[in-house]
Amino acid sequence: MIYVDGVPFSSKSASSSQGGDTVLALLENPILASASASFNGISVHNYSVSQETESRTPSQQKCVYVFQREYATVDPALVDFVGTDEATTCVALVIRNRRSGMTSVAHMDSPKVVDIGLKQMLTLLVDKDSHDELDVHLVGGFDDASNQKNISGKKRGTIAKPDGYSFPLCAKIILSLQQNRRSFNILTFHVLGNNTRCNADGHPVPIFHGLLVDTSSGSVMAATFDRSTRCPDELIRRIRVSASFEDPRWKGKLLDTYHTQTDRFNIAPCSWSNHLLHIASSVMNLSDSEILLSCSTSPFAESPDFVDNERRLFNYLLHSPDWKDTFPMNQSRVYKRNSDGGWIRC
Template sequence: MPLFIQNRGLGRISSTAELFDKHPHLQENAKTFRSKPHVDVDPKSFLYVQQREFAATTPADNYVSVIGSDDATTCHLVVLRHTGSEAVCLAHCDGSSTWSEVPLLVKAVMSLSNVSKEGRLELHLVGGFNDESKTSHNLSINILAAFQNQKEDIHLETCCITDVNDIVVDGTHRPVVYGIGVNVKTGDVFPSSFTHKGPAEELRSARTFTGGQMADVYDSSCGLVKIGPCKWSPNLDIAFWLTQDDDTILKFLSTSPSAEPPHFVQHMKSTIQFLLEHPSSDSLFPGGQPQLYHRTERGDWERVVSS
């Protein structure tokens, strides 16, 4: 079945410019989304999704009321929601394996949805900008095509991507919106940024840095964040990066050096340092079991220690 845009077939799209030319209402909707005020999220009811991760839940969740992600430059943030069950999923996609990742997101929402409940799947895409390498453009087209390839009818509601998420600041192209959140109770999607990126922020970053695939990091049935088990081998060569200046790290470790947020380099350094301190991942996952985190009464994420 085709991917619908407000009950009209999307058709085959070869460029984002063509998409917005054919469907000008999407561009208007994107402009409206860009101008929405940034929402400050209470960390005590929030779940952060890192690059190459996704999380899904429903309004019945007593532990998470907002799912969010940020620091997306060429990456795209994806929200898929079923209007009947109100199950919702948020993912941070970087183009590593789009065609295998999109079915995971659809499955995550449908597995939390009662098939007899009337409603439809609605899609919100945010991210990318007019970068020189066209990485954003290619990811936009691939994500749209991958969703169009699903058997379910999916309605594109928000499409604030690449061309319409671009702004020029001091002669440099940058994204307008770097991060979004979705209110699990209402389904509202809004621009935001987050200071709380846990739990296990460095471990999760290390997983992605070492080539980990898209991972479901949340079990909504019991309110547990689940990380790993991950696999990586000792790589002392990466210590090289800690001897380089910030400009060099930015140039070679980013897909969009001119558009990264200010903390990008420090984030890379802390991830590399974590990998050097844990050259083998085995010690982080005793018995080959994942790390589990639950919400405390204070609202923090705390690791579950097995007895």
């Protein structure tokens, strides 16, 4: 069930619209509209290793970063911040247990991962029979439907949609929250129209691409991360996102890489198929603009390093065509904290 300002929230025709009517009603809710306006007024936090180390002592400022299609549930006793970015048509979903401070962040990229993904997020957030209050924040997605008629490109494994990608994803998230027996207090609904501006060329783009959660207070701020803080194992985790589309074990699921109780990353082995290697070879021959059109759901809205990240990913695949070289003896890649709060491989 969904609550806004402590009051149950519903839309008369929500069941028939598969969550769409409720999304529209939430966008028009004056309390959430005011919260979104306030969110717009907060400066974007640029999270980087150099910036954080200047003002912290060892073992402080411990952060967990979540990539696309990943989720992480963190304990405030072990982790100071958890966040994600690089979201255009994706949505960052935050669920926090108000009593314990346990916080789960997911980078949702498709309606297909929402139902099971929500169950994954709740597993360590609440006890089976508890009635803990759960605070919810949604940031990401934008009014991308008008862009779809202007592009012929597609993201791997998807096709351009006349109603866009962001709205169906938001609708599915809201429907899943509505149908769950838990009580979800929506505090931030900075999605779709609330998260849209026009760029210099007149194309609608997201205002914010990511967020950072302070696990001790529960406060949420807009954020960006640099390559040094999208860790650990940035490139391999990007590859796992691509490989997961062809792996039936991850069908309908979010990628699980972070171990809550030990504060470690455990990146399970994944294989890449000949089909993915063929895609890699094809993409490396494309121009930057062609990569944007063929690899993104929102080529007008991607960050400046999108193409470079795609090239690094596919270049790695071409130089390491056998996945067993990356995961020798089919073993996970495990990372633990170092004395500065960063990550070292075990």
